[in-house]
Amino acid sequence: xxxxxxxxxxxxxxxxxxxxxxxxxxxxxxxxxxxxxxxxxxxxxxxxxxxxxxxxxxxxxxxxxxxxxxxxxxxxxxxxxxxxxxxxxxxxxxxxxxxxxxxxxxxxxxxxxxxxxxxxxxxxxxxxxxxxxxxxxxxxxxxxxxxxxxxxxxxxxxxxxxxxxxxxxxxxxxxxxxxxxxxxxxxxxxxxxxxxxxxxxxxxxxxxxxxxxxxxxxxxxxxxxxxxxxxxxxxxxxxxxxxxxxxxxxxxxxxxxxxxxxxxxxxxxxxxxxxxxxxxxxxxxxxxxxxxxxxxxxxxxxxxxxxxxxxxxxxxxxxxxxxxxxxxxxxxxxxxxxxxxx
Amino acid sequence: xxxxxxxxxxxxxxxxxxxxxxxxxxxxxxxxxxxxxxxxxxxxxxxxxxxxxxxxxxxxxxxxxxxxxxxxxxxxxxxxxxxxxxxxxxxxxxxxxxxxxxxxxxxxxxxxxxxxxxxxxxxxxxxxxxxxxxxxxxxxxxxxxxxxxxxxxxxxxxxxxxxxxxxxxxxxxxxxxxxxxxxxxxxxxxxxxxxxxxxxxxxxxxxxxxxxxxxxxxxxxxxxxxxxxxxxxxxxxxxxxxxxxxxxxxxxxxxxxxxxxxxxxxxxxxxxxxxxxxxxxxxxxxxxxxxxxxxxxxxxxxxxxxxxxxxxxxxxxxxxxxxxxxxxxxxxxxxxxxxxxxxxxxxxxxxxxxxxxxxxxxxxxxxxxxxxxxxxxxxxxxxxxxxxxxxxxxxxxxxxxxxxxxxxxxxxxxxxxxxxxx
Numbered sequence: 232x233x234x235x236x237x238x239x240x241x242x243x244x245x246x247x248x249x250x251x252x253x254x255x256x257x258x259x260x261x262x263x264x265x266x267x268x269x270x271x272x273x274x275x276x277x278x279x280x281x282x283x284x285x286x287x288x289x290x291x292x293x294x295x296x297x298x299x300x301x302x303x304x305x306x307x308x309x310x311x312x313x314x315x316x317x318x319x320x321x322x323x324x325x326x327x328x329x330x331x332x333x334x335x336x337x338x339x340x341x342x343x344x345x346x347x348x349x350x351x352x353x354x355x356x357x358x359x360x361x362x363x364x365x366x367x368x369x370x371x372x373x374x375x376x377x378x379x380x381x382x383x384x385x386x387x388x389x390x391x392x393x394x395x396x397x398x399x400x401x402x403x404x405x406x407x408x409x410x411x412x413x414x415x416x417x418x419x420x421x422x423x424x425x426x427x428x429x430x431x432x433x434x435x436x437x438x439x440x441x442x443x444x445x446x447x448x449x450x451x452x453x454x455x456x457x458x459x460x461x462x463x464x465x466x467x468x469x470x471x472x473x474x475x476x477x478x479x480x481x482x483x484x485x486x487x488x489x490x491x492x493x494x495x496x497x498x499x500x501x502x503x504x505x506x507x508x509x510x511x512x513x514x515x516x517x518x519x520x521x522x523x524x525x526x527x528x529x530x531x532x533x534x535x536x537x538x539x540x541x542x543x544x545x546x547x548x549x550x551x552x553x554x555x556x557x558x559x560x561x562x563x564x565x566x567x568x569x570x571x572x573x
Numbered sequence: 574x575x576x577x578x579x580x581x582x583x584x585x586x587x588x589x590x591x592x593x594x595x596x597x598x599x600x601x602x603x604x605x606x607x608x609x610x611x612x613x614x615x616x617x618x619x620x621x622x623x624x625x626x627x628x629x630x631x632x633x634x635x636x637x638x639x640x641x642x643x644x645x646x647x648x649x650x651x652x653x654x655x656x657x658x659x660x661x662x663x664x665x666x667x668x669x670x671x672x673x674x675x676x677x678x679x680x681x682x683x684x685x686x687x688x689x690x691x692x693x694x695x696x697x698x699x700x701x702x703x704x705x706x707x708x709x710x711x712x713x714x715x716x717x718x719x720x721x722x723x724x725x726x727x728x729x730x731x732x733x734x735x736x737x738x739x740x741x742x743x744x745x746x747x748x749x750x751x752x753x754x755x756x757x758x759x760x761x762x763x764x765x766x767x768x769x770x771x772x773x774x775x776x777x778x779x780x781x782x783x784x785x786x787x788x789x790x791x792x793x794x795x796x797x798x799x800x801x802x803x804x805x806x807x808x809x810x811x812x813x814x815x816x817x818x819x820x821x822x823x824x825x826x827x828x829x830x831x832x833x834x835x836x837x838x839x840x841x842x843x844x845x846x847x848x849x850x851x852x853x854x855x856x857x858x859x860x861x862x863x864x865x866x867x868x869x870x871x872x873x874x875x876x877x878x879x880x881x882x883x884x885x886x887x888x889x890x891x892x893x894x895x896x897x898x899x900x901x902x903x904x905x906x907x908x909x910x911x912x913x914x915x916x917x918x919x920x921x922x923x924x925x926x927x928x929x930x931x932x933x934x935x936x937x938x939x940x941x942x943x944x945x946x947x948x949x950x951x952x953x954x955x956x957x958x959x960x961x962x963x964x965x966x967x968x969x970x971x972x973x974x975x976x977x978x979x980x981x982x983x984x985x986x987x988x989x990x991x992x993x994x995x
Contacts, residue, residue: 307993309648315994335973340981341812341963406750406806426805428970513812515805516970520812528813532641534663534955535989 759958
């Protein structure tokens with residue numbers, strides 16, 4: 232169907248605005264036709280993908296191989312040619328452990344402490360993030376008063392820099408922070424939240440959920456809005472209870488979006504660093520020291536840095552992420568096939 | 574076509590000038606504890622008026638940038654032309670030898686020779702730069718709190734235990750959260766370690782295992798953190814060897830006794846003003862002696878500079894006697910310049926407390942032990958400091974016992990030594 236174009240000033244203004252676009256299109260049309268004649272239709276896909284693949288190669292693959300090379304070297308020198316080849320020594324050092332569940336029995340105890348902390352963090356943060364994002368998306372999908380306003384409220388923290396997020400919550404949670412000020416006003420004793428191992432850990436989980444939930448809520452909300460309304464109407468006519476409709480209609484149809492969210496949340500959770508570094512600095516002690524901070528401190532921040540050990544730890548972290556992502560994608564495909572068979 | 578070529582050439586020139594140092598540019602990386610950044614800017618403005626061909630760019634950064642980012646830049650063969658650094662010895666391979674470039678090398682040897690070895694590779698006679706200030710670690714007491722509590726400020730020969738007892742009494746009486754605080758720094762821990770008889774340097778010049786002297790103080794220290802005598806906020810507030818100061822707690826009147834150093838004097842003078850009375854008290858005594866630690870910040874030339882002659886001119890200017898004198902008097906820093914020290918300094922402050930504090934630190938410099946004087950020029954100081962902070966803070970947070978922390982400190986230092994191939 233052809234849209235009616237109103238005649239008059241608006242139309243001529245639109246055409247004037249489109250003129251440079253048309254000019255640009257005409258300018259690239261000829262060279263593109265020439266490329267197509269040389270490569271054929273099939274080769275055009277490669278042609279368009281090439282810039283992206285080049286960027287990916289230079290900024291992702293190349294650093295990965297350089298990082299791997301670093302992990303095979305020792306010493307404190309920064310440049311690869313100045314470093315001595317030590318083979319798998321850095322990996323052996325990381326895995327030199329009498330009992331993996333007791334970091335104190337490991338040569339690199341802080342690495343295993345960071346691994347343990349990260350595992351707990353991922354477990355809690357990912358499950359709570361998915362739960363809260365889903366609940367929020369379900370609520371925002373309903374006919375609410377000022378729905379756009381509420382959507383903006385939940386999305387707003389996503390726009391903040393992680394450093395700002397860390398600072399805001401530090402001001403709230405520190406000894407003379409806003410929370411203690413409020414508690415004191417209500418007659419309670421102030422508490423040093425960030426000096427308590429459990430509260431600090433909980434704070435890092437809570438703050439990261441607060442900061443990123445809006446983004447995942449938005450993805451889930453888009454998925455919810457794509458579910459045809461007539462399915463719910465049919466279910467309602469059949470007398471299906473809302474809970475059953477959620478489990479039988481909403482959740483299965485939302486699964487592709489949910490899978491994307493799970494993968495993104497998981498990757499982000501394993502990589503957690505900036506807001507926690509500002510909020511707790513990894514403390515108290517090492518109770519909120521996560522793997523990325525360990526890598527940063529080993530490679531850059533400590534006296535007599537060890538880039539090889541940091542590189543080995545980051546390769547291991549990358550490997551874990553790849554495995555987790557593949558498992559999830561595999562499970563997702565299995566679920567899709569199962570759904571299709573039904 | 575010609576027009577396009579001209580535009581491309583202009584763009585290329587623009588890009589080149591935006592990334593590379595221009596001839597005559599001298600970039601200084603500088604951090605400030607107090608007002609010294611402003612004073613330096615003023616001095617450099619004067620220099621540029623006198624030397625129109627040299628453009629000095631002053632980058633004011635935080636101390637953590639100097640500590641964490643500058644080393645990486647230097648390893649990569651980059652960095653500023655001049656930097657203000659505290660970790661001088663361990664990075665000495667990156668400093669430029671100014672000896673053939675400065676106007677009068679004998680002047681430098683005569684006036685800064687005492688600390689020249691702190692910033693040059695072992696065995697060389699290189700002139701790398703000069704100390705912008707000599708610092709002495711020591712304590713500060715909130716006199717108003719002591720007076721209000723009716724507790725006498727411990728005297729000159731008071732021990733760490735005496736101070737802990739008095740500070741605790743005052744804090745309880747005045748309902749102040751922290752009786753004592755010591756910066757989260759290996760340098761700061763080392764003063765009392767040495768006072769308790771500690772010695773870090775073995776006969777072959779490499780790090781020695783922790784001895785009984787250091788262990789005794791560290792056990793006491795961890796106990797103080799656990800029972801609330803020492804501020805827990807500072808020591809458990811981070812992982813690793815991250816630096817944390819308790820200066821803000823002292824400035825806010827939340828702290829009775831603060832062990833930091835002479836560099837805090839201008840900061841306190843500016844920020845405390847007349848809010849309360851405070852005094853510098855030198856270093857408390859341990860069983861062995863009453864030493865604190867010495868050290869300071871040095872201004873060093875970086876050997877990757879594209880403009881070594883201009884750098885040498887700037888360094889000659891900043892190291893000249895009248896400039897050092899003016900810088901010290903305006904910043905309230907203790908100078909390292911022998912000639913300036915020999916003459917009377919007129920510190921530019923109306924704050925009698927600051928003047929008295931500076932005199933107290935000059936007095937405290939007389940009780941420095943030989944070991945304390947050696948450590949700033951010892952290659953492994955920072956390896957020891959880093960391990961001390963990391964493990965003591967874990968013990969303070971209750972993650973490991975002090976004995977486990979001691980074993981880890983020794984193994985961490987041994988690993989660092991091995992990593993460097995020594």
